[in-house]
Amino acid sequence: MSVGEHVTIREVSLRDGLQIEAPIPLSAKLALLEAIVATGVREIEATAFVSPSKVPALADAAALAAELPRFRESHGVEFSALVAGPGGAHRAVAAGMGSIEYVVSAADGHSQANVGRSTAVSTDLIADIARIAHDGGASVEVIVATAWDCPFDGPTDPGRVLDVVTAAAEIGADRIAIADTIGTATPGRVSTLVGLLGPIVGDLPFGAHFHDTRGAGLASAYAAVTAGIRRLDASAGGLGGCPFAPGASGNIATEDLVYLLRDSDIGTDVDLPAAIRAADVARTVVGHDLPSALLRAGDRILG
Amino acid sequence: MSVGEHVTIREVSLRDGLQIEAPIPLSAKLALLEAIVATGVREIEATAFVSPSKVPALADAAALAAELPRFRESHGVEFSALVAGPGGAHRAVAAGMGSIEYVVSAADGHSQANVGRSTAVSTDLIADIARIAHDGGASVEVIVATAWDCPFDGPTDPGRVLDVVTAAAEIGADRIAIADTIGTATPGRVSTLVGLLGPIVGDLPFGAHFHDTRGAGLASAYAAVTAGIRRLDASAGGLGGCPFAPGASGNIATEDLVYLLRDSDIGTDVDLPAAIRAADVARTVVGHDLPSALLRAGDRILG
Numbered sequence: 353m354s355v356g357e358h359v360t361i362r363e364v365s366l367r368d369g370l371q372i373e374a375p376i377p378l379s380a381k382l383a384l385l386e387a388i389v390a391t392g393v394r395e396i397e398a399t400a401f402v403s404p405s406k407v408p409a410l411a412d413a414a415a416l417a418a419e420l421p422r423f424r425e426s427h428g429v430e431f432s433a434l435v436a437g438p439g440g441a442h443r444a445v446a447a448g449m450g451s452i453e454y455v456v457s458a459a460d461g462h463s464q465a466n467v468g469r470s471t472a473v474s475t476d477l478i479a480d481i482a483r484i485a486h487d488g489g490a491s492v493e494v495i496v497a498t499a500w501d502c503p504f505d506g507p508t509d510p511g512r513v514l515d516v517v518t519a520a521a522e523i524g525a526d527r528i529a530i531a532d533t534i535g536t537a538t539p540g541r542v543s544t545l546v547g548l549l550g551p552i553v554g555d556l557p558f559g560a561h562f563h564d565t566r567g568a569g570l571a572s573a574y575a576a577v578t579a580g581i582r583r584l585d586a587s588a589g590g591l592g593g594c595p596f597a598p599g600a601s602g603n604i605a606t607e608d609l610v611y612l613l614r615d616s617d618i619g620t621d622v623d624l625p626a627a628i629r630a631a632d633v634a635r636t637v638v639g640h641d642l643p644s645a646l647l648r649a650g651d652r653i654l655g
Numbered sequence: 656m657s658v659g660e661h662v663t664i665r666e667v668s669l670r671d672g673l674q675i676e677a678p679i680p681l682s683a684k685l686a687l688l689e690a691i692v693a694t695g696v697r698e699i700e701a702t703a704f705v706s707p708s709k710v711p712a713l714a715d716a717a718a719l720a721a722e723l724p725r726f727r728e729s730h731g732v733e734f735s736a737l738v739a740g741p742g743g744a745h746r747a748v749a750a751g752m753g754s755i756e757y758v759v760s761a762a763d764g765h766s767q768a769n770v771g772r773s774t775a776v777s778t779d780l781i782a783d784i785a786r787i788a789h790d791g792g793a794s795v796e797v798i799v800a801t802a803w804d805c806p807f808d809g810p811t812d813p814g815r816v817l818d819v820v821t822a823a824a825e826i827g828a829d830r831i832a833i834a835d836t837i838g839t840a841t842p843g844r845v846s847t848l849v850g851l852l853g854p855i856v857g858d859l860p861f862g863a864h865f866h867d868t869r870g871a872g873l874a875s876a877y878a879a880v881t882a883g884i885r886r887l888d889a890s891a892g893g894l895g896g897c898p899f900a901p902g903a904s905g906n907i908a909t910e911d912l913v914y915l916l917r918d919s920d921i922g923t924d925v926d927l928p929a930a931i932r933a934a935d936v937a938r939t940v941v942g943h944d945l946p947s948a949l950l951r952a953g954d955r956i957l958g
Contacts (some may be wrong), residue, residue: 501955534955535952536918536955538914538915538918538919539874539877539915539919540918540919540920540921541918541919564870564948565948565952566911566914566915566948566949566952566955567867567873567908567911567914567915567947567948567949568873568911568914568915568918568948570870570871570873570874571842571873571874571876571877571915573874574842574874574877574878575877605870608869608870608871611841611869611870611871612841612842612869612870612871612874615839615841615843615844615871616841616842616843616844617843618843644870645867645868645869645870645871646869646870649838649868649869652804652837652839652869
């Protein structure tokens with residue numbers, strides 16, 4: 353890694369951040385979206401087209417999608433939506449989403465719990481999802497969940513992640529990402545896995561997604577960048593807590609990540625003061641405190 | 656950095672952790688000390704010999720020091736005490752401390768606020784402190800505070816840190832450390848400063864001290880290890896908050912650091928389950944929640 357590198361941050365507070373929160377009105381989501389767009393971020397995960405009964409907080413996916421074209425036109429932001437299968441992909445494309453994220457869990461235990469399918473079956477569906485996305489003029493990103501550990505199966509064999517990534521690259525995914533779904537990754541394991549997958553991912557855009565459940569989220573993100581990753585998910589305020597560890601395990605906070613990268617001479621699209629303001633809006637719309645460090649401590653004191 | 660490296664963790668909860676807390680009884684400190692010793696840690700910063708009116712929480716320094724020989728004998732732990740000048744060094748040696756930490760702020764603003772002396776005057780005192788320590792059979796470590804930023808002067812010129820480290824090495828310090836006093840360091844700046852200082856420190860043990868005020872504490876600690884540092888300060892539970900950012904800016908938590916290092920194939924002397932128990936004791940003795948991630952989330956789930 354050399355000074356002057358650039359990392360693309362994808363803001364995920366509207367999807368991963370809100371998905372386990374009590375549902376908030378569309379107007380509140382749009383207020384958060386306004387604040388996020390003002391940070392300069394170029395990519396936003398806006399919602400998920402999944403079962404409204406399973407994820408009531410994102411049941412308004414189509415209504416939210418209808419609001420996105422004006423932000424796309426005014427700010428040139430690219431919006432994505434997560435899907436769990438072909439049905440969601442069809443709905444996302446129909447709603448005008450230009451970018452689809454399809455999640456495949458590398459661990460069977462999490463895959464079964466999450467979507468009721470094995471990793472192999474979910475991997476076979478990549479071709480269908482890609483066809484649906486591409487036919488609808490959308491790009492498709494394959495996100496490999498439980499890339500390091502599974503809450504049911506324990507440590508994930510890196511070979512299983514490699515298999516999913518290999519399939520995704522061969523089938524025609526436009527982007528690939530690996531996700532630390534339960535917030536257990538650490539820098540050493542991140543370096544190892546990114547190094548293993550890099551040659552398979554090749555020239556495709558390659559991203560990573562971390563949670564800060566065990567304090568190592570930012571360290572893992574920085575290790576990913578050091579190992580060659582140039583795309584990171586992050587969430588305003590660190591929104592995205594886990595029900596069994598309140599206040600402690602959100603996504604890595606966008607503003608904390610931007611601070612760390614800026615001071616390590618790595619550029620992002622995100623303006624730090626605007627990101628701190630967006631974190632404040634995130635805190636307001638959900639109505640509780642968030643794990644963000646910068647939201648409490650602010651930028652470093654300059655004499 | 657290669658797999659199998661070892662990092663020495665110094666537990667600082669009894670000094671840096673407690674110094675801004677309301678004073679707790681000696682018996683509570685001993686309960687915490689018992690829990691810390693049980694983790695297997697080899698070095699403990701036990702207290703500070705400073706003004707009791709400025710730091711009432713550590714006013715019992717001599718009484719605590721009198722309790723340490725039995726732990727030293729039973730567990731082979733090395734205890735250190737922080738001092739701010741020759742008077743404290745004399746008292747620490749008289750109390751039987753085998754290792755003295757002398758702090759020199761690299762920034763004049765912090766140095767004046769902290770001890771009423773300039774960096775240059777504090778640097779000149781290293782020789783006196785070293786003589787007092789060595790005459791008393793103790794070793795002396797010079798800790799350079801505000802090594803990255805000063806709350807009064809802004810960013811610290813790395814040349815000022817280099818000057819203090821050079822003087823410390825020439826005068827006969829037994830160990831040298833750099834401290835991120837206000838929790839602003841980030842991995843890139845850590846790598847740069849450690850790389851600059853490494854040749855001056857040479858073969859002397861070289862440590863680093865981080866706070867997690869802006870979320871980058873563990874990432875900075877890992878960057879320090881990657882750059883060659885093999886000694887890190889950490890505090891049970893992340894004890895050591897800052898009065899103007901409650902709950903968010905303690906020292907890096909021992910258990911979170913041990914988790915990160917273990918999973919990055921870097922050994923420490925500390926047993927992780929015992930460290931989590933010590934963090935729980937730390938929380939109990941101060942009577943409020945602590946920023947530790949592992950204390951909430953536990954070790955990662957193993958299948």
